[in-house]
Amino acid sequence: MRAFSSILIMFFAFLVILCGKRKKPQKVQNPVSTTTTTTTTELFSTITVNNSASFDPALQISMTKLRRATKNFSSDFIIGSGRFGLIYKAQLSNGVTVAIKRLDPDAFKGSQEFWAEMVTLGMLHHPNIVKILGYCMTDSNRLLIYEFIQNGSLDQWLHLQEEEKQDVATLSWVNRIQIVRGVANGLSFLHGLDKPIAHQDIKSSNVLLDSDLQAHISDFGLARRIDASTSYASSQSQSTGTMGYSYKPPEYKDGLTVPTLEADVYSFGILMFEIATGKRPNLPNFLDGKEVGLVDWARNMLFKNQHMEMVDAYISREDGLIQVQVKEYFEIAGMCTCEIRRCRPTMPEVVQWLNRIPTCNF
Numbered sequence: 001m002r003a004f005s006s007i008l009i010m011f012f013a014f015l016v017i018l019c020g021k022r023k024k025p026q027k028v029q030n031p032v033s034t035t036t037t038t039t040t041t042e043l044f045s046t047i048t049v050n051n052s053a054s055f056d057p058a059l060q061i062s063m064t065k066l067r068r069a070t071k072n073f074s075s076d077f078i079i080g081s082g083r084f085g086l087i088y089k090a091q092l093s094n095g096v097t098v099a100i101k102r103l104d105p106d107a108f109k110g111s112q113e114f115w116a117e118m119v120t121l122g123m124l125h126h127p128n129i130v131k132i133l134g135y136c137m138t139d140s141n142r143l144l145i146y147e148f149i150q151n152g153s154l155d156q157w158l159h160l161q162e163e164e165k166q167d168v169a170t171l172s173w174v175n176r177i178q179i180v181r182g183v184a185n186g187l188s189f190l191h192g193l194d195k196p197i198a199h200q201d202i203k204s205s206n207v208l209l210d211s212d213l214q215a216h217i218s219d220f221g222l223a224r225r226i227d228a229s230t231s232y233a234s235s236q237s238q239s240t241g242t243m244g245y246s247y248k249p250p251e252y253k254d255g256l257t258v259p260t261l262e263a264d265v266y267s268f269g270i271l272m273f274e275i276a277t278g279k280r281p282n283l284p285n286f287l288d289g290k291e292v293g294l295v296d297w298a299r300n301m302l303f304k305n306q307h308m309e310m311v312d313a314y315i316s317r318e319d320g321l322i323q324v325q326v327k328e329y330f331e332i333a334g335m336c337t338c339e340i341r342r343c344r345p346t347m348p349e350v351v352q353w354l355n356r357i358p359t360c361n362f
Contacts, residue, residue: 129190265336
């Protein structure tokens, strides 16, 4: 433990020096062995009726059935909204509860483009990624059918209203470490594919929690095609706030518009800070009487060695909260949010580091 902490401290202290000499790291094998992919041949064997398809032969999907399950997409069934459209909760005729994302009409310009994207996304299976069960397209309607994740989005758990905190259990430190590891594993899987997928929109509202508070990444891959005619920097500003108060990496301030894996790593680092501190990245923090973003505030606290003071006040200090572990956690977040893109670690490296942080009762 002491040796690992020393390595992290040295890495963090001399980050700028090291990044200039850093060689491209060898690809680290994804630590989660339960990941699977579906072959194209298997995917073509899915049930396809009237431009609808299910990636599960036991689940038949059609626009008629989806309309019936949502009472013609009544607002009573809406459980959320995102960059690409509204999300409905529905129970199909066979009793299966699903989440239906109804994409905006101009999200995909053609059926071939939409179908090609579904072929890609339908082949991905990982325990920390929300599973796509099927899709449906008729005229201008583009619907994605996902597995339903019971406990909603992470941001709802992190940012409870004061009155809600009296009735809902706050996420413990052990819970938060578990969630961070899950997101890291999911991102590592996407980045490690033969054709890597950059999520492009990692944030707490795109992380869903199941009944065991395990993390599932949602909305992966969609931005690749939907924002093909729009710069990444401008599309991100619509959903994650202005520069400095968001999940966006600093390179987009300088005009970079191409999505990168390093940008995902930066956003993940912001998410790590948010999960541990309970602070919203899109709101300012105050430092010496001045408004600063979450990263600048965190760096200042780390410089002062005030790691424990950074932790969300609603986390019990008796709940497996050990100073050396908290310090290691924040140092990893600091490396992920390095302003120099090439200095950021890869997600497989982050997974390895997080797995070395022991937690009580984990």
